[in-house]
Amino acid sequence: MRPIRIAVADGAVANLDWIMPLAKDLGCELVFGPVETVEQFAKTTLDCDGVIVTLQQITAEKLTNKPDSLRVLGRAGVGLDSIHLPTCVDEKITVIFQPLYAMEEVANHALSMILALHRGLFSADAMVRDFQWGPATEVAEIISLQDSTVGVIGCGRIGQTVIRKLQPFVKQVLGYDVNINGPIDGVTMVESLDELLSRSKIISLHTPHLPSTHHLIDAEALAKISKGTIIVNVSRGGLIDESALASSLNTGHISAAGLDVFETEPLAIDSPLRQAKNLILSPHIAWYSKSSGPRLIQWTLLDLFMHLSNKPIKNGAFATGPF
Numbered sequence: 001m002r003p004i005r006i007a008v009a010d011g012a013v014a015n016l017d018w019i020m021p022l023a024k025d026l027g028c029e030l031v032f033g034p035v036e037t038v039e040q041f042a043k044t045t046l047d048c049d050g051v052i053v054t055l056q057q058i059t060a061e062k063l064t065n066k067p068d069s070l071r072v073l074g075r076a077g078v079g080l081d082s083i084h085l086p087t088c089v090d091e092k093i094t095v096i097f098q099p100l101y102a103m104e105e106v107a108n109h110a111l112s113m114i115l116a117l118h119r120g121l122f123s124a125d126a127m128v129r130d131f132q133w134g135p136a137t138e139v140a141e142i143i144s145l146q147d148s149t150v151g152v153i154g155c156g157r158i159g160q161t162v163i164r165k166l167q168p169f170v171k172q173v174l175g176y177d178v179n180i181n182g183p184i185d186g187v188t189m190v191e192s193l194d195e196l197l198s199r200s201k202i203i204s205l206h207t208p209h210l211p212s213t214h215h216l217i218d219a220e221a222l223a224k225i226s227k228g229t230i231i232v233n234v235s236r237g238g239l240i241d242e243s244a245l246a247s248s249l250n251t252g253h254i255s256a257a258g259l260d261v262f263e264t265e266p267l268a269i270d271s272p273l274r275q276a277k278n279l280i281l282s283p284h285i286a287w288y289s290k291s292s293g294p295r296l297i298q299w300t301l302l303d304l305f306m307h308l309s310n311k312p313i314k315n316g317a318f319a320t321g322p323f
């Protein structure tokens with residue numbers, strides 16, 4: 001019997017030292033290759049039992065043209081919007097993802113953006129570098145954080161981690177989640193998105209990107225947000241209409257924003273966000289730390305290996321199956 005063979009999409013592992021020793025210990029063969037096109041996906045996964053991907057689009061066409069040997073797909077990450085899950089079910093491909101590997105990192109990134117934007121740190125830095133020295137009133141509209149209401153949209157794993165970390169800083173936390181009815185400690189759950197938008201001075205987005213959450217924050221939603229509010233999105237770019245946000249930042253209606261994720265990644269050269277005022281950007285790195293980077297790929301490989309060895313998985317969760 002040949003060893004378990006797992007394909008790893010090009011770009012899914014930043015550092016081979018994170019994965020090769022574990023693969024050797026498990027006695028598992030790894031095959032690296034591109035999965036961008038239908039042909040590349042089929043070629044890279046040929047004779048493989050599993051495949052590890054990160055943010056590559058795994059379309060219905062790729063999945064229906066897969067080799068017969070391919071039984072499990074490991075999503076090294078949390079969001080499942082890049083994978084056509086209904087076809088995985090039809091094709092009986094088990095999908096395993098890793099919801100727990102970086103909750104703290106992602107929450108810390110949101111928190112860092114909120115605190116930096118709220119204190120106007122980026123405009124303060126620019127001011128000093130530009131040989132200016134205040135006045136403080138020109139740096140940013142700094143409302144005392146302890147008097148502010150924060151609205152968290154999507155109160156799942158990461159949303160609740162953000163809430164726990166933010167609570168000591170702020171006056172009140174409002175939460176909105178279509179699937180959570182029960183109480184969350186110290187959070188005022190609101191009945192509608194509109195209520196959260198109109199009552200919050202800082203808004204942090206933590207829902208998955210689904211058809212129902214696409215452009216959740218569009219021009220209409222932005223108009224319902226009170227002037228001078230901060231928005232942070234470390235979840236998925238598709239949650240926000242980027243042109244509408246850029247306009248709202250430029251008029252000063254939204255006072256500042258922080259984005260780690262974008263509708264198109266890398267950010268398009270002609271994106272209106274590049275010229276928008278009071279905006280801080282990061283290249284989809286909220287998940288990363290020196291611990292979470294290796295942890296993600298090691299947990300993913302181990303779970304695929306365990307599943308293919310007919311043993312319980314240790315770290316992740318099933319998004320489809322197990323078949």
Ligand code: NAD
Binds near residue numbers: 077079158176
């Ligand atoms: P989760 O499933 O635990 O929580 C998501 C919550 O959103 C759920 O409670 C769900 O009920 C809620 N929700 C769904 N639709 C909603 C709607 N229309 N309105 C309000 N709430 C809604 O997921 P999580 O682990 O907290 O992760 C959230 C997202 O974070 C992921 O889907 C992923 O896109 C993103 N993420 C980003 C990074 C990064 O590096 N930037 C890393 C990890 C995860």
